[in-house]
Amino acid sequence: MRNRKPATYVAADQCPQAGRERMIMPQPISLVGAQARNPERSLLRHMRDDGAVFMMGQNPDLPVMPDRPTLLDFFHYRFSDIAFMHLLQCAKLALQAGQPDKVVLACLLHDVANGALIRVDHGYWGAQMIAPYVSEEISWAVKYHQALRYFADEAAGFSYPEAYVQFFGPDFTPPEYLCDAHEEARRHRWYMTSRLITIYDIYSFQDDWSVDPAEFTDVIGRHFRQPEAGLGFDNSPVAHMWRSMIWPHNFL
Ligand SMILES: [Fe+2]
Numbered sequence: 001m002r003n004r005k006p007a008t009y010v011a012a013d014q015c016p017q018a019g020r021e022r023m024i025m026p027q028p029i030s031l032v033g034a035q036a037r038n039p040e041r042s043l044l045r046h047m048r049d050d051g052a053v054f055m056m057g058q059n060p061d062l063p064v065m066p067d068r069p070t071l072l073d074f075f076h077y078r079f080s081d082i083a084f085m086h087l088l089q090c091a092k093l094a095l096q097a098g099q100p101d102k103v104v105l106a107c108l109l110h111d112v113a114n115g116a117l118i119r120v121d122h123g124y125w126g127a128q129m130i131a132p133y134v135s136e137e138i139s140w141a142v143k144y145h146q147a148l149r150y151f152a153d154e155a156a157g158f159s160y161p162e163a164y165v166q167f168f169g170p171d172f173t174p175p176e177y178l179c180d181a182h183e184e185a186r187r188h189r190w191y192m193t194s195r196l197i198t199i200y201d202i203y204s205f206q207d208d209w210s211v212d213p214a215e216f217t218d219v220i221g222r223h224f225r226q227p228e229a230g231l232g233f234d235n236s237p238v239a240h241m242w243r244s245m246i247w248p249h250n251f252l
């Protein structure tokens, strides 16, 4: 089960824009090709006709993040239950197998983009999100796990995941850019770091296995350069990605 720390919420009347109906506009990427369900026009009409506004700042339905959020704060307060469980289980398997810190941390972070930001090309997004804070090797491994998951390496102990046959159908073949990325990764000196992520990746989620995030406090402390100002507020090239998860419903 999810091991949430006590979260703080704010009452709706304490939020910015209090007293007005606050509307959440879905992200453009989730509306592409979904014209029939696209609420843009009706929400804009509601704004004009009824004085509703678009959400900016703290959404009262979400826990308030600490002023200087750490990596684990995002796990606790923002990541979906499935991502939370999945990342912790993957890292725990690597830990139990006696893998070095770099592999454990790579496993803990490999699907970080799926936590609360974006699924599409998640390995690439995730690698960028963590690049300022981890070694180049860890970020590289997260990027390339996206491609390696589709290609068996029986010698390393990795078969094509059964779950992918269900997810994508038996006839799915990866796009060319991932085939190229796989070839490139195979020749790279960090190949096994990325390959190990795919080996400890849990392809069928285990609901009944809870892992305490605190188990990874030391590994994170040793290898994740937590910014003093907090993730999202350190003016790094990726700070906006973390801020987008703090206030995911900001209209602009
Ligand atoms: Fe992944």
Ligand SMILES: [Fe+2]
Pocket: 086, 110, 111, 201, 202
């Ligand atoms: Fe994964």
